Amino acid sequence: MKKTPLGQATERFTSKEKLVEAVQKLATNDLWLDRVSAAKGLSRVSNAKLLRLHDILTQVKKDFGSRAKLVDAILTLEKRTKDAGYKTRIEQYPLPRLVDLHGAASRRVKRAEAKAKAAPAAAPKAKKKAPAKKAKSASPSA
Numbered sequence: 001m002k003k004t005p006l007g008q009a010t011e012r013f014t015s016k017e018k019l020v021e022a023v024q025k026l027a028t029n030d031l032w033l034d035r036v037s038a039a040k041g042l043s044r045v046s047n048a049k050l051l052r053l054h055d056i057l058t059q060v061k062k063d064f065g066s067r068a069k070l071v072d073a074i075l076t077l078e079k080r081t082k083d084a085g086y087k088t089r090i091e092q093y094p095l096p097r098l099v100d101l102h103g104a105a106s107r108r109v110k111r112a113e114a115k116a117k118a119a120p121a122a123a124p125k126a127k128k129k130a131p132a133k134k135a136k137s138a139s140p141s142a
Contacts (some may be wrong), residue, residue: 005047012051016043019050026057030066035093056096067091070098077105 003011013019020042027034037040042050064070071091075081090098 003053008051009047016050017048019047019054020045023050023054026054026061030068031057031060031095032067033092052060052096056099060095060099067098068096070095070102074098074102074105076100077109 006016009016009019013022022044026032036045043051059076060067060070064073065129072081075083075087080086090101093101
């Protein structure tokens, strides 16, 4: 049986305050675009969102090291490394959206590779040639 977000937070971090501290430690300028209300802060965010944020922040820090490297990985997967406009647009995305974008791009690349491997196996089929059209004969009319 799956635990509630409160149960997961208390199991992993013993309290919500410690969960908020852990997210704030991971939310450095290298990974995080600060869009949290200064008046409310992260303590008002739900446990489910905080747990997801913590998981995403730790995954990105482990896999890529920084937000910029994640953006570069997305651009490389999509073969758009020279597209400056696209790069500036996705740099403004929040981190969870970037992670989802990277996952979708990597699945798309894997699917294309699998299709390319399967295509040569099916290629030897002989194509039927269309019947040649008969040329109009120029018969002399008298």
